[in-house]
Amino acid sequence: MDSLTLTAQAAPQAAVIPRHTKVIVFCFCFLGLLADGADLMLLSYSLGSLRQEFGLTPFQAGSLGSITLAAMAIGGLYGGWACDRFGRAKVVFWTLIIFSLGTATLGLTHNYWQFAAVRFLSSLGLGSLFVASNTLMSEFVSTRYRTTVLATLQAGWTVGYLVATVLAGAIIPGHGWRWLFFVAVLPVTLALFAKPLVPEPPAWLAAHAEKNRLRRSGEAAAVKRQDALRVLLGDPAARRMLLLWTLTAGLMQFGYYGTNNWMPSYLEGELHMNFKAMTGYMVGTYAAMIFGKVFSGMAADRFGRRATFVFGALGTAIFLPAIVYLHSAGNILYLLVAFGFLYGIPVGVVATYMTESFDTRVRGSGVGGAYNGGRVIAAFAPAIIGVLASEVSIGMGFVVMGAAYLLCGVIPALWIRDKLHDPQKGS
Known part of the structure; x- marks a missing residue:
């Protein structure tokens, strides 16, 4: 075992992290993900207004979601590397600044190309925040409770969806879509x-200190050997895990972001709900999703990350086509609530499941590479659903997303084991 790994293991075990520090870190990451989730949903609720004002085709409307995800993938890949190089807390801070200011600027755009360009730039910040927040929090929490804590952290994302839903219902009908984006400046x-209140985790500080020691002592070759990307791509086991998680995360996000982007339009356009009724149904779906995420954390700590993740992915795969083919005026709310609960489970588990698949030296790069490499796959979802909406129906797009969730459950069920590494110990 190399000296960097030994140092990274020893320092966190010796350090005693005060409870109030863990609470501060959790609140910071929770509120950051809340802002992230709200920002993502602002586009979904604005699509109808944008299509009308800018004269967008269904494909152009879907492409805005694809542009968002493509930029998130690029930003997340850089953000994962930056987490390992500069620190987890620093990356969370700067990504909040970038996407908040960028999203507020969307309210000043006047055509498709302006909106698309600004959305691309702001989404570079969005992509880094998920990786940085989960990596930061995972290194402050013991293995015993890690999934419960990180799944509860993911609920911040869904609370952000609820905040965006309430804001959209209150702002768009009376003031228009531009004011909805102006509100996004608040996370700054x-x-x-x-x-000043959020420290870097001891495991990262130990690893970073060892790299600095090697640089000062002139051991350039040793520093080069510890470069996160070099280790990640050079180690066969780490490389295999990167590939498996890229496929799994890509399929999960294909279904997840495709649904987020088009569910409001499906309820309005194909189920003929008015805007306020649609936002009410979405509140029910996202409220259930919060419970699904918290449940997933407790279940994963008790029954295992893999079993819980696979259960949620397969359940979601069943309910997406059920919403399309089995809905009625009397049962659509129940279907959406059940779907929301199941839909939250894979997202609640994935942070812990994935961070425990990579060791400290490459954790940021591994999680960032896999999750955001997956976003490249997912970036096609909104545009594909847009094409299906034009040629067939949005409902057919939901069936395709159900198939993605099915495969998303099969890959980890067969090839990704639980608890390969402990983030708090630096292993």
Whole structure:
């Protein structure tokens, strides 16, 4: 075992992290993911208004979601590397600044190309935040409770969806879509306030200190050997895990973001709900999703990450076509609530399941590479659903997303074991 790994293991075990520090880190990451989730849903609720004002085709409307995901993938890949190089907390801070200011600027755009360009730039920040927040929090929590804590952290994303839903219902009918985006500047305040209070995790500090020691001592070759990307791509086991998680995360996000982007339009356009009724149904779906995420954390700590993840993915795969083919006026709410609960489970488990698949030296790069490499796959979802909406129906797109969730459950069921590494110990 190399000296960097030994140092990274020893320091966290010796350090005693005060409970209030863990609470501060959790609140910072929770509120960051809340802002991230709200930002993602602002586009979904604005699509109808944008299509009308800018004269967008269904493909152009879907492409805005694809542009968002493509930029998130690029930003997340860089963000994972930056987490390993500069620190987890620093990356969370700067990504909050980038996407908040960028999203607020969307309210000043006047055509498709302006909106698409600004959305691309702001989404570079969005892509890094998920990786940085989960990597940061995972290194402050013991293995015993890690999934419960990280799944509860993912609920921040869904609370953000609820916040966006309520804001959209209150702002768009009376004030228009532009004011909805102007509100996105508020997370800048959170970032500036929290920055001095959030430390870097001991495991990262130990690994970073060892790299600095090697540089000062002139051991350039040793430093080069510890480069996260070099280790990640050079180690066969790490490389295999990167590939498996890229496929799994890509399929999960293909279904997840495709549904997020088009569910409001499906309820409005194909089920003929008015805007306020649609937002009410989405509140029910996302409220159930919060419970699904919290449940997934407790279940994963008790029954295992893999079993819980696979259960949620397969359940979601069943309910997506059920919403299309089995809905009625009397049962659509129940179907959406059940779907929301199941839909939250894979997202609640994936952070812990994935971070425990890579060791400390490559954790940021591994999680960032896999999750955001998966976003490249997922970037096609909104545009594909847009094409299906034009040629067949949005409902047919939901069937395709159900197939993606099916494969998303099969891959880890066969090839990704639980608890390969402990983030808190630096292993």
